[in-house]
Amino acid sequence: MDLPRIFRISPRVRDLFRATPLLLLGAITFAVVLVLNxxxxxxxxxxxxxxxxxxxxxxxxxxxxxxxxxxxxxxxxxxxxxxxxxxxxxxxxxxxxxxxx
Incomplete structure (x- = not known):
């Protein structure tokens, strides 16, 4: 699997962005709750x-x-x-x- 260049630079960078989809989902959910209630x-x-x-x-x-x-x-x-x-x-x-x- 050919990873984008930024992920080949450092495993530390890769680990930093590993849970980004979950973080975005949490932020969106938080925003929805903030608006609705x-x-x-x-x-x-x-x-x-x-x-x-x-x-x-x-x-x-x-x-x-x-x-x-x-x-x-x-x-x-x-x-x-x-x-x-x-x-x-x-x-x-x-x-x-x-x-x-």
Whole structure:
């Protein structure tokens, strides 16, 4: 696959723009809420901050519990299992955070 020149310059640049479509979708959704119901903007920001916080905590729970099994350091089946384990731990942290009042 031939990438545009800017992405061949640095993997760091590529990583910077990896989630751009999701960021744009979030910005558009935020703008729609801002126009239709400005009173809900604070609630939207509160919800987004909670999601970010619990995803971050889930990631660090995985790193603390499994310091020897980081997905990017493993190979083969062990790597796939580690990625699935991390995804489940982050999902569980998000669910636990969503259930809190």
């Amino acid at each position: 400005p009173a809900k903007v604070g609630l939207l920001i509160w919800g987004a901050s909670r999601i970010g916080l619990y995803a971050y905590l889930g990631y660090w729970v995985d790193r603390i519990i499994f310091p020897y099994a980081r997905p990017h350091e493993l190979q083969g089946i062990a790597q796939g299992t580690a990625w699935k384990r991390r995804a489940l731990i982050v999902a569980a942290a998000l669910l636990a955070g969503a259930l809190l009042p």
